[in-house]
Amino acid sequence: MSQPVELPRWMDIGLLPIVNLGLALIVCAIMVAVVGLDPLQVITLLVKGAFGSPAGLSYTLYYATTFVFTGLAVAVAFHGGLFNIGGEGQAMMGGLGCALVALGLGDHLSAPLLLPLMVAAAMAAGALWGAVPGALQAWRGSHIVITTIMFNFIASALLAYLLVNVLKAPGSMTVESAPFPESAHLAGMHQVLAALGIAWPRTPLNLSVLLAVAAALAVYLFLWRSRAGYELRAVGFSPDAAHYGGIRPRGQVMLGMVISGALAGLVGINELAGVQHRLLLDYVVGAGFTGIAVSLIGRNHPVGIVLAALLFGALFQGGAELAFEIPGFSRDMVTTLQGLIVLFSGAMAQVAAPGLARVYGWLRPQPALPATEGARGG
């Protein structure tokens, strides 16, 4: 029979995700074995590819940076009771905002002025793309899940139109903007470390990774230390109680979506200012959707999201390495592993909980019964 069981906090936060991850890996190992490969070899290569070398580690961190932004975006909206599926579109618009500033002002400003402006523009554009569905939900009751999905398509179409008709470099055959001027390049990590006298391979990892750490800290402070975060969480948990508490739900919907969109918009900084140095089509490649999984597995908490983003970054990088090293091992297998992790850690996160609780019940010392004085009086 099902009973209301409760795990102690350390098991709920620490042990359960590890158990879920382990289950996903076991199922994946079985699949790898069925395909005729050695699971142990695959997992070793995966881990080695992701963390085994400075270059591998850098790629892992670079991917993780993007996932931290989109994961935080999903989490902030989620705490306000909003399921923002539009991270993809908001990230695209963030890139557009960052590119417009870089292309328009790049020749007039130096890097220390230009880069903060690009960050602000990326956040503002992402925020705008989150704010419109937010407003539609707050004042017109259009469901945020539907509108944010639709806004992904609109963003994609808008970007294609602008690139083909407006921003394409004259005479170029590829659908991409002119390259950003030098002052709009965010320093790569290898450059920064070289300046400090440390040799580091050239990888896409750039200073955005520090921005991601700062964003995670800021989200924590906002949600749990500020009054605005308190009000947002109150609305997310209980709109009626929030209304009773004098909090206007509409304002909170807007706030949640604006912050969420701004965080997603930062993807543009990592990908465009940090790596591509130009605006192109489809540079977000599903990171907005991966952010949903990252937030889910990270329990919507910044620390969890950073860890989950690292996991997904490692899967991306290690998976690419695997496809390269083992003939016959396709990227699809890595995608399958990701799917299994989302399944076990997200959708079925609580499946293992009753079993764990039972084991815990056997192992822990029996607590003393509540006071029984007078229980047999009368």
Add this chain to the structure above:
Amino acid sequence: MGVPAVRMDGINKRFGAVQANREVTLTVAAGTAHGIVGENGAGKSTLMSILYGFYQADSGTITIEGRPARITGSREAIALGIGMVHQHFMLVEPLSALDNIMLGAEPDWRLNVARAQVRDKLDALMADTGLQVRLDTPVEELPVGERQRLEILKALYRGARILILDEPTAVLTPQETEQLFVTLRRLRDAGTTLLLITHKLKEIMALCDAVTVMRQGAVVFDGPITDCSLDQLAEAMVGRRVHLGREAGARRATPGATLLAAQGLQWRDAMGVQRLADVSLTLRAGEIVGIAGVSGNGQSELLEMLSGMAQPQAGTLSLGDGVDDGPAARRFGPGRWLDPSTARRLGLAHVPEDRHRCGMVLPFAAWETSELGYQRSPRFASAWGWMKRQVMRSSTAQMMEAYDVRPRNPELRASKFSGGNQQKLVLAREALAPEAPPKILLVGQPTRGVDIGAIEFIHGRLRAMRDAGGAVLVVSSELDEILALADRVLVMDRGRIAGELAIADCTEAALGRLMAGADAGVKAAI
């Protein structure tokens, strides 16, 4: 006396660290009405859930009509002749009464054939028991009393010889309650065994042949009703002497200035149903005004309008002196209505009817939820918008001390407190507002889901607020509570104030007549 209908022996049941049932032994003689009373969390609902198969006992045996039984689900319970009428009815509202009874027990796959067969049986059953229900009416159109008869009929149709009723009178008027008891007595005399879970001791005295009192999971009293008095039962339940109701030498109310005056409040819901029709009332300093009525007759809506949670379509509201903003800022009409944060600023505090939905944010820690509504107070937030978490924690600790909230742990989630302690926490927050104590306190269902010990405490606090010159409005569906607290009683019926009585003129009969709309010349459909 023969074989007992139900015998439960040495029942133990534990949920985590809580021992919900401790060596419980219960014997119910066949063809009697047996009451089970206890405070919230005393284990009576757990015991009945074990009997009905929702839970399995950790140890202990159950014997039904002399045969040992292993009840692992409601299906087994029904097969053994056990029926249950839940406090919240388990009915499909758009379906007719007949279809509800038939649901899951259709005798034929052709519904018209099945309906004809069921109808024949039900007609006989209704004639035998006196449980009259309009079988072809959709449940959503049936009044509450009739829905309850439908639930009982459903259990009997499925062959229940042992009927468990969980708080059956919670939603009924005194007259409906009386009618229910007539029916139940008739059922009992025809041989049905009744098990009645309730916290209303008067009903136990009126209906039952025997009573079992539970406290902290164990049986503390068990015996025939003739052996005990109301006071003894109450004492057994709580474990000490309690005093509910009006004190003999209660301080007379000395009402002062009018602090709240509402005129002609009107409200129609989204479906166009008139929920409030021309409601006017005043609230003066130093009095407790009680709003009585059967649930769903506009009391909730009235409370929402007065507290600023919702806006009426017509009517005005003015709040009395004591604020510096000038009189215009304290007058409200349809164009500019009160909102919850303005209400708090003007010294109007509100303990909402549904503390789980509105009164607290259940997943929040106690210290977070006990500043809800006052989070913008400079005491709790810095100019830059950071929460002063230490101040909030210590403020919550003080509230817990002053209102005896247990456990005194500001870090505990709000949802983990018992109903009584949650209510104390909400009341403490509203009564001890950070800037200045409120002048007006609106309280909805002050003691719903609250145990007797806490009821006494909460009533004491409300009287203390009144004596300190506060204006208190109490909306309650418990007549006893209204009678114990109020200085003046307004009765609501179908969105109107059906009448006003000074407390000296209040009798249950008089209130019941107003509640049932008898004075308006319209008898509720039966």
